[in-house]
Amino acid sequence: MEKYNTDVMTMSREDMEKLQSERLVEEIKYVYENQKAYRAKMDEAGVKPEDIKSIKDITKLPFTTKHDLRENYPFGFFACSMKDIVRIHASSGTTGKLTTVGYTQRDLDDWSEAFARSLAIAGVTKDDIIHISYGYGLFTGGLGAHYGGEMMGCAVVPCGTGNTQRQLQLMKDFGATVLCCTPSYALFLGEAIEKDPNLTIDDFKLRIGVFGAEPWSLGMKEKIEEKLHLKAYDIYGLSEISGPGVSMNCGAEELHVQEDLFYPEVVDVDTLEPVPDGVRGELVFTTLRKQGVPLIRYRTRDLCSIQHGVCPHCGRTIVRMSRVTGRTDDMLIIRGVNVFPSQIESALTKIEELNGSHYLLVVERQGLLDTLEIRVEMNPKFFSDAVKDIEKLRKKVDHEVTSAIGIAAKITLCAPGEVPLSEGKTKRTIDNRVIE
Amino acid sequence: MIINQLAVYSQNEVGKLLPIIKTLGMNGINIESLNIADTPEYGIVRMLTSDNVKAQQILSEKGFISTITSLVGVEVKDEAGELSKTLETLAKNGIDIEYIYSYSRKDGKALILIKTDKIKEAEDLLK
Structure with missing residues (x-):
């Protein structure tokens, strides 16, 4: 299969739950001791770290929301001192206030690992040249793809956004085989190639597209594949949890969640009770190993369903989530x-x-x-x-x-x-x- | 005769016609006739220009959507009763007119332009 953590990718459910349970117990202890904002929530809910003995106990824990993060801007959810923080990202909010996330070195390594695993799921190898047109900066897309690609050993071209003509020139001259960007920009590039009298798609060597950061339809996916002559894969992530690479599409419709690092639940939008596999609801994540800004039962506002069991397409056993079909807030x-x-x-x-x-x-x-x-x-x-x-x-x-x-x-x-x-x-x- | 017409799509909003016309003018393309099929939301600007192919190319570069259509053109005397003769011929032969317009020229002739599915038949009938 792929180079990255074959054992995790195909772990039995029993072993996975054991690993998740160990990590959750540790994470909750750590959070209770170090993250004041969430400790207050646990105290209010009457939950103590000792109450959490396995992953099954996760439902006893209160939710964290985007609102909580904004209220505690900028560093209220940081669980360690700046001595251990090595990077800060922020995501722009429509209401003006930013959501900030700090990472320790281990957090960054885990995130890169998650992104590298995602690349492996799409079939990327260290022989590939990755052209990154995600924005570099506070947005996690650029740097997430960058370090993930480097961890895998790919040749990374850190192009960033803007100047489409130059991007096309570089993609062509360098012979990029993998493109990472938003799906709408991928389509934009495809259309720019069509419009340019001096270019045809045959000038390019693209074979894999890793697209994320905004919801897109299967129809759009087909359009991109047709225009750029590549196989398009969905990558999912959010800065609050780490960044792109939280889950990744293996070529079937669903996305595999790196559930040993980021534990997913789907809850009913109204009752907030967990729903069974296959039922759509709001996606909730708990970080199992984060040090900088661990988040417990964070409500993503993304709507999807999850599915356990062996993936009929690729054989991995890690849990799958459906494509995000909407957000509770763009509804x-x-x-x-x-x-x-x-x-x-x-x-x-x-x-x-x-x-x-x-x-x-x-x-x-x-x-x-x-x-x-x-x-x-x-x-x-x-x-x-x-x-x-x-x-x-x-x-x-x-x-x-x-x-x-x-x-x-x-x-x-x-x-x-x-x-x-x-x-x-x-x-x-x-x-x-x-x-x- | 067969005459090529350039049709351009435009929203029916204040100021939307100007950039189309301006683009043609700036590129030395003369408009010989112009009429608009309008709906409350959008219009289709139909024109005969001095160079439809060039006009379409320039407009497309500017982001306008357009198409070139063949119409049947009939030259008649610019006199009362001429148009009814033409229409009679078409009606008698079961030729459906999708749309029609005309313009009078300085030389005492008028040009009638007809859009129809049966373009070849109409052309032969009106020779």
């Missing part, structure tokens, strides 16, 4: 109906007359009624000079979207470029409703 409630941008994206990318990955949702409130407008780009190949053809297409899009989300939307067909993808995370929703 739009329109006329009382829960709508996820990912559902709309799936519907749009199936329609060949559209460039379905180029879309923007605009929500307004007119009087007492919410309205949803979907702006989506047409595929120039299918443009017609007759109003009846455009209307036919609008009806088709309307029909597909309505059957996907259950409510009607106003469809605005746009020209290419009117709904641009960005070089980082692409904004998909504008909510202009003023909620009083």
Whole structure:
């Protein structure tokens, strides 16, 4: 199989639970002694470290939320002194306050290990040249991929974001075989190659794409694979837990979670009770070995399900999570109906007359009624000079979207470029409703 | 005769027509006729220009979506009753008109432009 921790990847459930139990007991002791903010939560819930004897006891522990982290900005959740912290990352919040995470050297090593394992799951080897177009900086994408790639022994090209022409030049000249970036930027690069009269995809040697940091549909995945001539893999992660590499797609639809490091649970969004395998809910993570900012039962706000058992695709036994199909906080409630941008994206990318990955949702409130407008780009190949053809297409899009989300939307067909993808995370929703 | 028409898509919003026209003007492309099929949300700007192929290429570089369509063009005298003759011929022969427009020229002639599925048939009938 791959070089990284074959024993962990194919551990029996019994051995995995034993390992997780040992680590959880240690982690909770450490947190109770060193992380004031969470100790207060445990005290309030009446839970002592001695109550946690195995991984099964995890449900006794209180949750941690993004709100908790913001309230304790910047260092309130740090469990060790700056003497042992070697790096700080931060993720931008839509509300303005950052969430900060500090790492000890061991935390960074574990994270690199998780990323290297992820690369191995995708079939990357030390012979590969990895072109990294994730942002370097406070965002964990760039440095996470960077050190993970180095740990594996790949040749890492730390390109960062921006200057697409130069990126393409380097990818071509260096013969990069692996591309790491956001899916929307991958598509952007694919389109840039098509537009460039001096380039064709045959100039490139890409074979594997490791894409993450924003939710994307299977339709978009197909588009990227078609344009960049590579196999696209989902990588999942969040800075609070470490960064990209928390889980990784093996080529089937699901993602393998590095559960010896990051323990996943899925809970019902309303009751917060754990749900059975295969049932969708909010993904919750507990770090099992973190020193800098350990987080216990951290609510990710990402919606997915998990599945135990041997992976029918690759044979690994580590738990799988489904692709994240939405977030509790990017869920739009329109006329009382829960709508996820990912559902709309799936519907749009199936329609060949559209460039379905180029879309923007605009929500307004007119009087007492919410309205949803979907702006989506047409595929120039299918443009017609007759109003009846455009209307036919609008009806088709309307029909597909309505059957996907259950409510009607106003469809605005746009020209290419009117709904641009960005070089980082692409904004998909504008909510202009003023909620009083 | 067969005449090529350039059709460009545009949202129906203030100021949206200008950049299309400006782009053509700046590239030395003359617009011989222009009309817009409008809906509340968008319009299709239909034009005969001095160079449709070049116009389409330039517009596409600027991010506009466009297509070149063949129309049947009929030159008639710019006089009362001329258009009805043309329409009669088409109706009698079961030719469906998708859209039609015309413009008068300085030389006392008018050009009638017809979009139809049966373009070859229509052209032969109207020779």
